[in-house]
């Protein structure tokens with residue numbers, strides 16, 4: 001999936017601003033951004049539901065609206081794609097299948113895949129949020145598409161549902177499919193995504209792997225517990241630490257030195273070390289820091 005210089009304005013507000021990125025097959029790509037960053041608008045433009053002011057979005061080289069039977073190419077879950085409340089789950093999926101010339105048996109198959117076989121004949125209006133979300137995923141999977149575009153699919157799922165979804169997305173990527181999944185839940189994204197596209201105020205902040213993103217923007221420090229924190233802090237600072245902070249538990253956080261070096265410095269100074277570990281900032285911290293840095297792409 002290729003997004004090239006997409007721009008969308010609503011009145012005076014530019015909600016998607018000259019945005020370009022590539023979503024590769026075979027991996028799960030997380031689409032991250034704070035609320036209102038423009039994720040849903042971008043996904044809607046990728047799916048031909050919102051018209052861009054400029055720029056293009058293509059799937060396998062074709063625009064979504066050029067696909068005769070789009071569900072066979074791209075499966076989508078959007079916040080607004082709720083089926084009619086009076087329909088049964090299987091009725092809704094059968095109707096979708098018919099409209100895209102997909103065999104009717106796929107409705108049963110995808111209901112089974114999302115764990116809704118028991119609710120197949122219930123009216124969608126009676127569904128819990130989690131069940132509705134599973135039905136939305138079933139619709140996305142219906143045409144056995146090569147690409148999936150899922151807007152906040154975790155919404156409404158319980159812990160077991162989230163685990164299930166994570167495995168499903170990984171399995172689809174492992175089959176060589178293209179999987180784009182948006183979320184504002186960073187911790188969740190860190191567990192499921194391989195690649196990240198980060199936007200803020202409609203602009204691209206980062207297009208990178210999760211580990212590279214944390215490595216480049218995350219804060220890595222060494223945590224040391226010692227009965228002589230003052231003397232230890234002086235030693236670390238004298239030997240190249242860029243900062244030494246007291247931690248809440250009475251230990252120290254040392255920036256700018258690898259753990260082995262911290263250990264050697266302490267040993268050479270005769271400072272006893274009770275505990276030594278390296279910490280990497282979580283995706284949550286990393287993301288908030290990046291967005292706080294002003295959302296200026298030159299920071300990346």
Ligand SMILES: Nc1ncnc2c1ncn2[C@@H]1O[C@H](COP(=O)(O)OP(=O)(O)OP(=O)(O)O)[C@@H](O)[C@H]1O
Nearest residue numbers: 010013015033034035036037038039040041042184
């Ligand atoms: N149809 C519309 N008319 C006017 N403004 C809109 C419309 N759709 C979206 N916006 C505005 O565009 C901005 C981006 O919204 P969008 O829903 O794309 O963000 P998002 O990153 O998906 O956020 P969230 O996680 O809150 O859904 C918001 O400020 C929103 O109010």
